[in-house]
Amino acid sequence: xSNPPSGHILPGLRFKQRFPLLALILERFVLxxxxxFAVSVVIFGGLEALPGDFATTYLGQSATPQAVANIRxxxxxxxxxxxxxxxxxxxALRGDFGSSWASxxxxxxxxGKRLGNSLFLAGFAAVISVPLAVGLGMLAVHFRNRLPDxxxxxISLAAISLPEFFxxxxxxxxxxxxxxxxxxxxxxxESMGLVDRLKAIALPTATLVLVVLAHMMRMTRAAxxxxxxxxxxxxxxxxxxxxxxxxxxxxxxxxLAPIINVVALNLAYLVVGVVVVEVVFVYPGMGQYMVDxxxxxxxxxxxxxxxxxxxxYIFLNMVADILAIxxxxxxxxxx
Amino acid sequence: xxxxxxxxxxxVTSGGLSxxxxxxxxxxxxxxxxxADKLFTESAHAAEPKRGGHLKLGLEGGAATxxxxxxxxxxxxxxxxxxxxxxxxxxxxxxxGAAVPALAESWxxxxxxxxxxxxxxxxxxxxxxxxLTIDDxxxxxxxxxxxxxxxxxxxxxxxxxxxxADGGNLVLTLSEGNADMPLLLTDYHLVIQPNGGNDDPLAxxxxxxxRLTSFEPGVRATFEKNKDDWRSDxxxxxxxxxxxxxxxxxxxxxxxxxxxxxxxxxxxxxxxxLKRAPNVEILxxxxxxxxxxxxxxxxxxxxNNDLRLALKYAMDREAMVKKILGGYGKLGNDFPINNTYALxxxxxEQRAYDPDKxxxxxxxxxxxxxxxxxTSEVAFPGGVDAAVLYQESCKKAGIEIxxxxxxxxxxxxxxxxxxxxxxxxxxxxxxQDQMYSTAYLSTADWNDTxxxxxxxxxxxxxxRAELDETKRKDMYRTMxxxxxxxxxxxxxxxxxxxxxxxxxxKGYVHDIGNDMSNGYVATRVWLDA
Numbered sequence: 001x002s003n004p005p006s007g008h009i010l011p012g013l014r015f016k017q018r019f020p021l022l023a024l025i026l027e028r029f030v031l032x033x034x035x036x037f038a039v040s041v042v043i044f045g046g047l048e049a050l051p052g053d054f055a056t057t058y059l060g061q062s063a064t065p066q067a068v069a070n071i072r073x074x075x076x077x078x079x080x081x082x083x084x085x086x087x088x089x090x091x092a093l094r095g096d097f098g099s100s101w102a103s104x105x106x107x108x109x110x111x112g113k114r115l116g117n118s119l120f121l122a123g124f125a126a127v128i129s130v131p132l133a134v135g136l137g138m139l140a141v142h143f144r145n146r147l148p149d150x151x152x153x154x155i156s157l158a159a160i161s162l163p164e165f166f167x168x169x170x171x172x173x174x175x176x177x178x179x180x181x182x183x184x185x186x187x188x189x190e191s192m193g194l195v196d197r198l199k200a201i202a203l204p205t206a207t208l209v210l211v212v213l214a215h216m217m218r219m220t221r222a223a224x225x226x227x228x229x230x231x232x233x234x235x236x237x238x239x240x241x242x243x244x245x246x247x248x249x250x251x252x253x254x255x256l257a258p259i260i261n262v263v264a265l266n267l268a269y270l271v272v273g274v275v276v277v278e279v280v281f282v283y284p285g286m287g288q289y290m291v292d293x294x295x296x297x298x299x300x301x302x303x304x305x306x307x308x309x310x311x312x313y314i315f316l317n318m319v320a321d322i323l324a325i326x327x328x329x330x331x332x333x334x335x
Numbered sequence: 336x337x338x339x340x341x342x343x344x345x346x347v348t349s350g351g352l353s354x355x356x357x358x359x360x361x362x363x364x365x366x367x368x369x370x371a372d373k374l375f376t377e378s379a380h381a382a383e384p385k386r387g388g389h390l391k392l393g394l395e396g397g398a399a400t401x402x403x404x405x406x407x408x409x410x411x412x413x414x415x416x417x418x419x420x421x422x423x424x425x426x427x428x429x430x431x432g433a434a435v436p437a438l439a440e441s442w443x444x445x446x447x448x449x450x451x452x453x454x455x456x457x458x459x460x461x462x463x464x465x466x467l468t469i470d471d472x473x474x475x476x477x478x479x480x481x482x483x484x485x486x487x488x489x490x491x492x493x494x495x496x497x498x499x500a501d502g503g504n505l506v507l508t509l510s511e512g513n514a515d516m517p518l519l520l521t522d523y524h525l526v527i528q529p530n531g532g533n534d535d536p537l538a539x540x541x542x543x544x545x546r547l548t549s550f551e552p553g554v555r556a557t558f559e560k561n562k563d564d565w566r567s568d569x570x571x572x573x574x575x576x577x578x579x580x581x582x583x584x585x586x587x588x589x590x591x592x593x594x595x596x597x598x599x600x601x602x603x604x605x606x607x608x609l610k611r612a613p614n615v616e617i618l619x620x621x622x623x624x625x626x627x628x629x630x631x632x633x634x635x636x637x638x639n640n641d642l643r644l645a646l647k648y649a650m651d652r653e654a655m656v657k658k659i660l661g662g663y664g665k666l667g668n669d670f671p672i673n674n675t676y677a678l679x680x681x682x683x684e685q686r687a688y689d690p691d692k693x694x695x696x697x698x699x700x701x702x703x704x705x706x707x708x709x710t711s712e713v714a715f716p717g718g719v720d721a722a723v724l725y726q727e728s729c730k731k732a733g734i735e736i737x738x739x740x741x742x743x744x745x746x747x748x749x750x751x752x753x754x755x756x757x758x759x760x761x762x763x764x765x766x767q768d769q770m771y772s773t774a775y776l777s778t779a780d781w782n783d784t785x786x787x788x789x790x791x792x793x794x795x796x797x798x799r800a801e802l803d804e805t806k807r808k809d810m811y812r813t814m815x816x817x818x819x820x821x822x823x824x825x826x827x828x829x830x831x832x833x834x835x836x837x838x839x840x841k842g843y844v845h846d847i848g849n850d851m852s853n854g855y856v857a858t859r860v861w862l863d864a
Contacts, residue, residue, distance in 0.1 A: 070482075169584060280584070280585055
């Protein structure tokens with residue numbers, strides 16, 4: 001079939017046909033930006049809907065009407081919601097998250113430190129858990145329905161069934177209190193050396209690894225198993241390829257898409273969803289920062305945290321989608 | 336060692352007894368000279384503060400939103416941080432609660448107690464080397480009393496009309512007489528800062544025993560010893576590290592594994608478990624904080640005093656202290672004052688659980704049907720349990736209570752001081768006058784029981800300006816009786832402050848003023864190797 005004459009179709013469509021991958025990525029990117037805007041509206045609206053505003057909540061039981069009025073006046077809380085939203089949005093677009101209402105510190109600066117801490121912990125946990133999960137998944141497939149498979153399954157299912165704070169407490173009880181080998185609390189601070197830092201985060205990292213391991217491992221196992229039943233795997237077996245080699249070489253690449261997806265989801269969780277772990281281990285990350293801010297309705301902080309969390313989620317999902325498309329060329333031409 | 340000699344040695348340990356006195360009394364109690372001498376040396380040795388070491392505290396209450404500006408101190412964490420680097424004009428005596436000199440050396444009221452003259456200490460240096468002057472003091476107080484101020488002390492200082500320097504002295508003119516003025520200046524927001532903190536409220540420069548070396552809000556604060564401290568009876572450790580730990584289990588784990596020396600807010604529910612740890616000491620101090628059930632006196636059905644009395648008699652206070660506080664607390668008597676206050680009205684009969692009397696008053700009130708009580712875990716720890724316990728004790732008096740559990744978020748905005756019957760708590764105040772003025776004066780913003788009586792208000796203002804202590808005590812007694820018998824307050828218990836330390840921590844002062852040795856814990860203890 002010959003190409004239709006170029007003058008007859010829209011330029012956008014032509015671009016899409018010529019660079020299908022690039023077009024898809026661009027499309028995803030634009031969608032992500034729109035999504036972020038939607039999220040910012042939801043965050044702002046949600047905070048407005050919470051009972052009590054900053055002035056009353058921050059001062060708590062020691063709020064005199066005078067002090068409350070002073071704070072409202074100073075922060076301009078008396079102005080309409082829409083005005084405040086667009087002002088905030090304008091500043092945020094320029095990368096200025098303002099300063100915390102409560103502490104008057106620059107939110108950007110604070111988030112810089114906190115996000116650094118969160119990414120450090122999440123990165124460390126990811127570096128350990130992702131290869132471990134994928135490797136264990138392959139092992140489980142190799143030994144499927146035999147003892148090693150069952151042991152891997154039972155242990156990882158047990159870990160995922162326990163709430164993360166409970167795993168954390170168990171690790172603290174044994175490794176910090178009973179044997180005294182691990183550092184607790186996992187408080188890190190600026191002047192801390194790398195070795196001390198790594199020691200400090202050993203227990204929270206272990207907790208996180210245990211929490212995310214099972215999900216990724218089981219998805220890897222399931223995805224590879226479903227590929228294993230296809231015809232070309234039979235061919236691989238018939239041509240005499242070793243069992244483990246056929247898993248690594250032929251099955252795993254074709255099972256990549258779902259694995260990438262679950263890995264991205266878990267990475268996002270490691271950054272965004274570790275509030276409980278941060279609280280239990282007294283780790284100064286983003287989650288703890290946001291919780292503190294929500295408690296006193298420190299809007300600039302909550303909004304900035306919410307936006308960054310959303311961005312992390314959206315970004316990782318986008319990357320997962322794109323990688324999945326690259327891994328599976330058939331997805332490039334949706335019908 | 337018998338009880339008397341134990342008492343004597345403890346007096347030595349707290350520094351109240353000389354060798355001669357001790358040996359004399361111990362021998363009179365039948366102890367030989369040699370033994371008495373040895374006992375004295377041992378207990379005096381135990382009393383002698385050791386210097387040096389690195390003290391680590393794990394405290395609940397820190398948040399990323401904490402501000403270094405003393406005017407905005409709010410959390411337990413900042414309360415303790417502020418006490419390390421700053422001084423107030425006046426401190427309160429840990430045992431009696433009376434005002435004692437700090438940066439103010441002495442003070443003198445006018446006859447009507449409406450003008451106060453404070454003599455400011457000389458030769459005190461700020462951490463930056465600058466000497467403390469009267470201008471710094473005046474600027475500090477002016478900053479906290481400015482009508483536009485966001486200071487947490489604004490309410491306390493509301494009656495100050497004029498602040499001025501007179502020679503080296505500070506002169507405060509009040510809108511009405513107030514015999515408690517010096518005690519009001521003990522408020523932890525009123526840290527004296529260079530030029531009142533107007534230049535840089537966040538600089539954390541003060542005259543206290545420690546300098547702030549690093550601070551990350553909600554995470555950690557570190558201090559080093561201030562070598563130029565004007566006092567020698569505090570600041571024993573070389574350096575301090577305060578770590579924010581909002582999770583109760585994390586605090587307990589950190590303490591029992593020896594990673595920190597002291598934690599605050601030990602949950603009464605787990606205190607017995609913590610006690611079993613070999614190196615841990617529970618530090619429980621009587622306090623002024625109280626857990627309350629509040630009824631609005633002006634809202635039906637609580638506008639009927641018989642119903643209010645019925646609900647008071649139906650409260651099983653002993654069970655509350657035992658089950659909700661785990662025994663770490665004292666019985667309340669339906670007025671917000673206990674014997675940790677100066678001029679406490681003694682000899683008022685303790686109200687006890689009496690289902691018959693409750694039933695009698697309930698019948699007399701003519702009320703029928705259930706009474707709605709709103710509660711939440713944030714009202715006080717165990718708030719919901721307490722409400723259910725109360726429901727049970729009311730049932731025996733034939734009163735039906737409907738317990739409604741409200742969300743913790745927004746409880747202080749939507750329920751407390753809004754709904755007619757709810758659970759709540761009050762922290763103590765430095766003086767009886769302040770406690771009553773905050774919550775029982777007709778015009779008080781926080782009159783959460785809607786207790787509005789002209790005769791009570793009049794008595795309160797009279798007592799405030801009365802410098803004669805006997806007369807004042809009488810007035811406070813009358814006021815206590817009014818609140819107890821006619822008010823809308825059911826006060827089952829005063830909660831103790833329950834903290835814990837490792838056994839290395841010595842010299843802990845049980846201060847009735849406030850939690851954590853009135854915030855001074857880090858500056859008062861020392862570490863025994």
